[in-house]
Amino acid sequence: MANFTIDAVKAATYDAIVIGSGISGGWAAKELCEKGLRTLVLERGRDVKHVKDYPTANLNPWDFEHRGQVPLATRAEYGKARSFMREETLHWAIKESEQPYIEDKPFTWTRGYHVGGKSLLWARQTQRWSDFDFEGPARDGFAVDWPIRYNDIAPWYSYVEKFAGISGNKDGLPHLPDGEFLPAIEMNCVETHFQNVIAKNYTDRHLIQGRCAHITSPQPIHTAQGRAKCQHRALCVRGCPYGGYFSSNASTLPWAEKTGRMTLRPHSVVHSIIYDEKKGRATGVRVVDANTKQMLEFYARIIFVNGSALNSNLILMNSTSSRFPNGLANDSGLLGKYIAWHNYRGRMSAEFDGFPDRATDGKNPTHSYFPRFRNLHKQEMDFLRGYAVGFGAGRGMYATQEGIGAGLKEQLLNRKWGNWGVSAWMMGETIPKETSFLALDKEQKDPYGIPTLRISADWDDNDERMIRDYLEQFTEMFTKAGFTNIKATDSKAAPGSDIHEMGGVRMGKDPKTSLLNEWNQLHHCKNVFVTDGACMTSTSTQNPSLTYMALTARAADYAVKELKKKNL
Structure with a gap:
């Protein structure tokens, strides 16, 4: 029996465990x-297997039973999964019962519960941060200083x-560093017109072509991955078979x-991280099998937490022990606090x-992209930080659709x-505040017996002033460009609608004011690394995924070196 136990532990032991398979977990x-x-x-x-498990990738509009709409009875099962309430993307949505959460105030939490996570759902925009951001x-004077530059x-x-x-142009902007770019996708004539007007x-303002994770000129490294040139289908959210x-x-x-060293285990809901008080480090992970509800344990010398920002916080908060009664490595008491997001209102x-005489050819x-220009060289506005902006233009054909039979057909054949x-849409930086936090509700449990996550977050006056400035400035710029029928609106969307949740396990120099060091290690549990959105100290205005990728690769390199030195 003792041998059976030893063999079972050995079979469940790995060198490393990665929690989550999305953008950062994959890296x-x-x-x-x-x-x-x-x-x-x-x-x-x-x-989700690449190509095989993209069921709508090559369907035509007429191939959908409900012409793209989701029946009301089905829609009701998915509750807040509004982002995927189309037939073409319903396979990415999760039902409300899968992981309920408590909103102290309205908060939209979009999740990707499948292999690949939100890497199959993202907008694919990739901008570097600069020292200005760090x-x-x-x-x-808000949040704490980043430990890196x-x-x-x-x-x-x-x-x-x-x-x-990554495709893009070398734009020479110090606050938005250039990268290793493939040829950029061209702007259309109206975007170029607006660029010239600006x-x-x-x-102090620049309109540039968006930098995006689309292959425009495959290099040997991409061919080796089995990937091909972007086909400009603009059906990305269905999953790209190319x-x-x-x-x-x-x-x-x-x-x-391909290395033969990865074991991928889907249907594995992480309950908590196991901390060995005698060894002074984490030794493994507790998992609830999603199908059997059986609790399992897996063991490793290093653990990477990449469950997406809010779930990573949840896992760490639920990882309690005599040494860490308030969550793993939470000596500072800051775990789950200072969460932030982007303002897309x-x-x-x-x-x-x-x-x-012109129209776009294809999709x-x-x-295009408008990098931040407010408070760039000095604090000039009545709000802190600033906003970036996405901008696009397009042209379509229309018909009056009057009449029936032959008359309607004639109208449709003679579209104009x-x-x-x-x-344009803003992407503003929100300020991490202690009043924006996560907590575990000890009374309510999810279907796996894990405490329900409570989210407490809201907009503040800084956000409101930033929105007003954006609407005023872009009304002015649209007018200068000769645009007409200008409509400036505030969506009043709830926090989280941007799908860019960040913070709660922030990086910093001082263990008293942060959870992670400059290598994304927990200050008080050195063999656990957090490299998804939870690690972010502030949000800046750039899309965050490229930074998650870089932080993850950097942390993994450090972790392996430390492991070889027997420091972990």
Whole structure:
């Protein structure tokens, strides 16, 4: 019997465990496996195989039973999963009963419970941070100082960009560093027109082409991954059978699997991390099998927590012991606090009657981008920090659709081109505050017996002032560009609607004011690393996924070196 126990523990023991298979988890798996570690990747949701498990990827509009709509009876089962309430994407949605959560105030939590996570759902926008961003908290006095600067992470940005495939232009903006780019996807004529208007009227504002994780000119490293050039289908959210955009499923997970060192276990809901008080380190992970509800344990020398920001917080808070009664490594009492997100509430739309002889050819999987320009050189506004903006333009055909029978057919055959439509949307930085926090509700449990997550977060006056400025400034710029029928709106969407949750396990220099050090190690549990959105000290205005990738690759490199030195 004793031998059986020893053999069972040995069979469940790995060199490393990665919790989560999304953008950061996939990178952790790739790096650890490549560096020689037998790695267990735990995913709470179902398996998704690249190409095979994209059921709607090649369907035509008429192939959908309900022409794209989701029946009301089915819709009711999914509750808050509004982002995927289309037939083409319903396979990514999770039912409300899968993991309920408590909202002290309205909060939209979008999750990707399947292998690949939100790497199959993201908008694929990839911008580097600069020292301007890493120095933000120290400069403005909110949050705590980041323990790293741009030079610490710049080589890792280059490393992940080359592998993932990022298209873009060298724009020469110090506050938005250039990267390792494939050829950019071209702007259309209206976007170029707006770019020229901005350059003519402003010295501190720039419209550039978006930098995005789409392969425009496959390099040998992409061919080796089995990926091909982006086909400009703009059906990315269904899953790309060409691997034209970066996802864990098309890129990092198959690369890790090729090493023969990765074990992928779907349907594995992580309950908590096991802490050995005698050894002074984490020794493994408790998992609830999603199908059998059986509690299992797996063991490893290092653990990477990449469950997505809020779930990573939940796992650490639920990892209690005599040494850490309030959550793993939570001596500071800050675990779950200072969460933040991006502010997408400001929206602009308009029309443009120029270029009547032109239209776009095909579809564009990206858009142009307006880097932050407020409070850039000094604190000039009545709000802290700033906002970036996405901008796009397109043109379609219309018919009056009057009449029936032959008359309607005639109308449809003689469609006319409409004006160009333009739109812009803000991405503002929210300030991490102690009043924005997560907690575990000890009374309510989810279907796996894990305490329900309570989310307490709300907008503040800083957000409101930022929205007003965005709407005013872009109304002015749209007017200068000759756009008409300008509509400036505040969506009033709940926090979290941007799907960019960050913080709660923030990095910092001082263990008294942060949970992680400069290598994404827990200060008080050195063999546990957190490299997803939970680690972020502040949010800046850039899309965060590229930074998660770079931080993960950097932390994995450090972890393996420390492991070889027997420091972990």
